[in-house]
Every structure is written in structure tokens, then in C-alpha cells.
Amino acid sequence: MTLDDINYPDKPNDLEAFWMPFTANKGYKQKPRLMTRAKGMHYYTPGGQEILDGTAGLWCCNAGHGHEKIVAAIKAQAERMDFAPTFQLGHPAAFEFANRLVDLAPGDLDHVFFTNSGSESADTALKIALGYHYVRGKGSKTRLIGRERGYHGTNFGGTSVGGIVKNRMFYGSLLSGTDHIRHTHDLEHQAFSRGEPEWGAHLADDLERLAALHDPSTIAAVIVEPVAGSTGVLVPPKGYLRRLREICDRHDILLIFDEVITGFGRLGAGFAADYFDVQPDILTTAKALTNATVPMGAVFCSNKIYDAFIENTEQGIELFHGYTYSGHPLASAAGIATLDVYREEGLFERAAELAPYWEDALWSLKGGHHVIDLRNLGIVAGIELEPRPGAPTARATETFHKCFDEGVLIRVTADTIALSPPLIVEKSQIDRIFDTIGSVLKTVA
Ligand SMILES: Cc1ncc(COP(=O)(O)O)c(C=O)c1O
Numbered sequence: 001m002t003l004d005d006i007n008y009p010d011k012p013n014d015l016e017a018f019w020m021p022f023t024a025n026k027g028y029k030q031k032p033r034l035m036t037r038a039k040g041m042h043y044y045t046p047g048g049q050e051i052l053d054g055t056a057g058l059w060c061c062n063a064g065h066g067h068e069k070i071v072a073a074i075k076a077q078a079e080r081m082d083f084a085p086t087f088q089l090g091h092p093a094a095f096e097f098a099n100r101l102v103d104l105a106p107g108d109l110d111h112v113f114f115t116n117s118g119s120e121s122a123d124t125a126l127k128i129a130l131g132y133h134y135v136r137g138k139g140s141k142t143r144l145i146g147r148e149r150g151y152h153g154t155n156f157g158g159t160s161v162g163g164i165v166k167n168r169m170f171y172g173s174l175l176s177g178t179d180h181i182r183h184t185h186d187l188e189h190q191a192f193s194r195g196e197p198e199w200g201a202h203l204a205d206d207l208e209r210l211a212a213l214h215d216p217s218t219i220a221a222v223i224v225e226p227v228a229g230s231t232g233v234l235v236p237p238k239g240y241l242r243r244l245r246e247i248c249d250r251h252d253i254l255l256i257f258d259e260v261i262t263g264f265g266r267l268g269a270g271f272a273a274d275y276f277d278v279q280p281d282i283l284t285t286a287k288a289l290t291n292a293t294v295p296m297g298a299v300f301c302s303n304k305i306y307d308a309f310i311e312n313t314e315q316g317i318e319l320f321h322g323y324t325y326s327g328h329p330l331a332s333a334a335g336i337a338t339l340d341v342y343r344e345e346g347l348f349e350r351a352a353e354l355a356p357y358w359e360d361a362l363w364s365l366k367g368g369h370h371v372i373d374l375r376n377l378g379i380v381a382g383i384e385l386e387p388r389p390g391a392p393t394a395r396a397t398e399t400f401h402k403c404f405d406e407g408v409l410i411r412v413t414a415d416t417i418a419l420s421p422p423l424i425v426e427k428s429q430i431d432r433i434f435d436t437i438g439s440v441l442k443t444v445a
Contacts, residue, residue: 038053052409058411061288061389063342070341070400083329085324085361086340093336101300101335104339109302110306112301113242113319114296114323120286122153125299126221127321131143135309138217138252141217146163146222150183150225151167153260163180163183168226198238199237203237219251220254223256225262226275227380229418232373232416255280259272259283260297267377268351268354269378282302294330296332350424354379358430361433371385381418383417387415403437404434410437418436
């Protein structure tokens with residue numbers, strides 16, 4: 001098989017049929033930016049321009065692109081067995097991958113439910129939380145709590161506990177019985193904090209407000225991203241997550257960490273739960289789980305949750321939930337190889353070592369054009385721009401386009417630039433990312 005065997009053209013001649021996700025379709029299709037190849041730290045356009053990847057795709061290719069070991073594992077698995085169901089049947093790759101994952105997971109998260117995406121992981125976690133209380137005879141605990149500005153994907157459960165207005169406003173009343181604690185972003189008290197802001201641990205107490213309002217006997221779970229990514233890189237205040245844990249414990253509320261972007265080394269530790277030393281009851285992942293080569297998500301559950309289902313079901317299926325592709329052989333093989341690569345190349349440790357350099361490079365933008373805040377943790381950075389008067393998001397979008405044309409892929413969300421390169425990034429490439437952003441910002445009105 002060579003590149004010539006690929007059965008589609010490098011430049012599609014019609015862009016209309018593909019309704020692109022989270023995309024300004026009209027604008028994009030007038031001036032499309034295409035990528036056709038990827039290797040290591042780079043994408044390549046059809047014309048051969050090299051684009052330095054400052055975002056690991058979409059926070060997902062932590063080991064860089066086209067890793068030979070992962071590609072080889074997918075090829076070998078496709079030849080050996082393309083698909084096998086995991087409903088009342090099984091295949092070794094899924095079991096092996098689950099075993100490897102729970103060895104890596106923090107604390108007693110010893111069981112894994114496989115999904116196909118971060119969105120499915122969020123909805124699966126919420127359903128498991130509801131079922132957990134139900135099988136223990138606490139069926140009144142049905143309320144699901146999210147956080148303002150939270151992002152848990154785009155399915156109905158995740159959208160309902162999510163807190164990004166545009167993601168919610170078109171879709172009616174969503175799930176009933178959800179509520180939201182307030183978000184942690186406060187420029188007045190936190191702007192230009194290096195790492196975790198000192199101010200704001202008390203914001204976790206907002207969960208006490210909801211517990212008092214609804215009564216804890218009606219609340220099943222609270223779900224948060226330890227570091228909120230899609231809403232513009234919000235690093236939790238020091239002590240905030242621990243306080244949330246304590247409140248959950250007090251009221252028999254399950255704590256779910258959505259680690260779809262923080263999992264697998266992004267903060268310089270296996271998971272954010274390790275980094276912050278706070279143990280959730282359920283932890284959701286996707287993206288870097290397979291280095292994004294084959295779509296997959298995984299929901300980690302503590303022993304008490306798994307055991308409650310197993311022990312409280314006399315016979316037959318314990319959890320009426322699953323996907324045709326739960327534990328798909330190609331994804332499982334890709335995931336096993338990905339974990340090997342993370343370990344053999346020491347990528348989580350590498351991220352921890354690089355983090356101070358990354359932070360200093362980010363801080364070179366302090367005082368830069370339009371910059372009203374800088375935020376960072378591990379190999380994540382957020383650069384908040386002053387919105388253009390009367391045209392929110394326009395300044396960031398223009399910056400995104402110009403950086404791409406200059407050969408650097410960044411991501412923007414509202415007026416924040418969010419950066420998360422593969423963990424193989426070199427120091428010279430870090431410099432290039434921030435130098436390009438700095439010089440592009442000078443040209444943006
Ligand atoms: C924290 C978080 N949860 C869930 C998701 C949804 O993942 P997916 O797009 O794979 O459904 C994302 C995607 O960016 C995410 O950042």
C-alpha cells in the first residue's frame with residue numbers, strides 16, 4: 001500500500017456535502033484550509049506547506065502524528081480480526097487494554113467501560129452514576145450537576161450538564177433535573193496567575209448552595225473538567241478540586257472528572273487526578289487514549305461503583321448500556337500501542353520537565369498586543385484576548401487564520417487562544433509557536 005493507493009483526491013472539488021462540525025461552513029468553504037498528511041509535530045497542506053501543530057490536533061495526538069508503532073499495531077489488528085462484538089462475547093485486545101489502563105489509573109478506578117468518544121464517555125458516566133444510586137436503593141438521587149462554562153461533549157447528557165451557552169440554546173430544555181455550579185474564571189482576582197490561581201478555592205462551596213437548594217438526597221453526581229479546556233483554558237484555583245471532593249463525600253454525591261483533554265500526560269502526570277492528588281469516583285477519557293488514531297473513549301469507575309452493579313444484580317446483564325463498537329479491536333490495539341509509546345518515550349515525564357520552559361515561553365507574551373490574560377498548566381496554555389468592540393471572537397479567529405498561513409496551528413475558542421501541542425514538542429518549536437503568535441497579534445486590528 002502506498003500513498004497512490006489512497007482512493008480520494010488531495011484537493012476535493014466539491015466541499016458542500018460535508019456539513020462540518022463546529023465550523024463556520026460558509027466562511028470555511030470560501031477559503032478552505034486543508035491538511036493532507038501528518039508526521040511527528042507537523043501537518044502538511046496539499047501544496048506541501050509544513051504546519052507546526054500547536055494543538056495536538058484537537059488536544060489528542062499526545063505522541064505526535066503517524067507514530068510507526070501505533071500505525072503498525074492498527075494494521076496488524078485489521079488483518080488479524082477487523083471487528084468482534086463485545087456484547088456477551090469478547091476478544092483479547094479489549095481485555096488487555098482495559099487491564100493496562102486500570103494499572104495506569106489513579107486510586108481504585110479498577111474498571112473501564114469503553115465508548116467511542118468524549119461525548120459518549122460523558123453520557124456513559126452520567127448514566128452509570130444514576131444507575132449506581134438506583135441499584136443501591138437510593139433511586140431519588142437523580143439530579144446531575146455540571147458547571148457553568150463546562151464542556152462535556154455534544155450528546156444530550158453532556159450538553160445538559162455543560163455550561164457553554166451557544167452549545168445549549170438551540171436544543172430546547174435538554175435533560176430535566178440538571179443544575180450548574182458557578183464557573184471559576186475571574187479576571188479581577190486571577191489575571192496573569194502562573195499555574196493554579198491562588199484565589200477561588202471557596203467557589204467550590206457553590207455545590208453546598210445547590211445541595212441546600214435541592215437537598216442532597218436528590219443529587220447523584222457532579223461532573224467537572226479538572227482544567228476546563230474548550231471554554232478557554234480555565235485552571236482550577238488552588239485547593240478548589242479538593243474542596244469539591246470533600247463536599248461530595250459529605251453528601252454521598254459522586255464526583256466525575258472529565259479528563260478527555262487532561263488525561264494521558266497533558267499536565268505532566270498520567271491524569272489530572274494524579275496531578276492534583278484528588279480522587280474522583282468516575283473518570284472519563286477519549287482523544288489521547290489511542291493518540292486519536294482510532295476513535296475511542298474510556299470511562300474509569302471505582303470498585304465501589306462496579307461492585308454495586310455486580311452485587312445488586314442477581315442474574316443477567318448488570319448495566320443496560322453499551323455501544324456496538326465498545327472495545328473495538330482496532331481501537332484497542334491502537335490504545336495498547338499508544339500506552340507503550342507513552343511509557344517507552346517517557347512522554348508524561350517529558351511534559352513535566354518541559355512545563356517550566358513552556359510557561360516562560362508563554363509569559364514572553366505578557367504586555368503583548370490585545371493580551372488580557374495568560375493561563376497555563378502542564379503543556380496547556382490559554383491566551384485571552386480583549387474582544388474586538390462589537391465583534392466578539394473576530395480578533396481570535398483572524399489570529400487563527402494568520403497563524404495557520406504562517407505555518408503554525410493554534411486553536412481559538414471565543415477570544416482565547418488555547419494551545420496544547422503533542423508532548424514530543426521541542427523547545428525550539430515552543431519558541432516558534434509563541435513567536436508566531438506574538439508577531440501575528442501585532443498585525444491584527
Ligand atoms: C472535556 C471534554 N469532554 C468531552 C469532549 C467531547 O469529546 P468528543 O469530541 O470526542 O465527543 C471534549 C472535546 O473536546 C472535551 O474537551
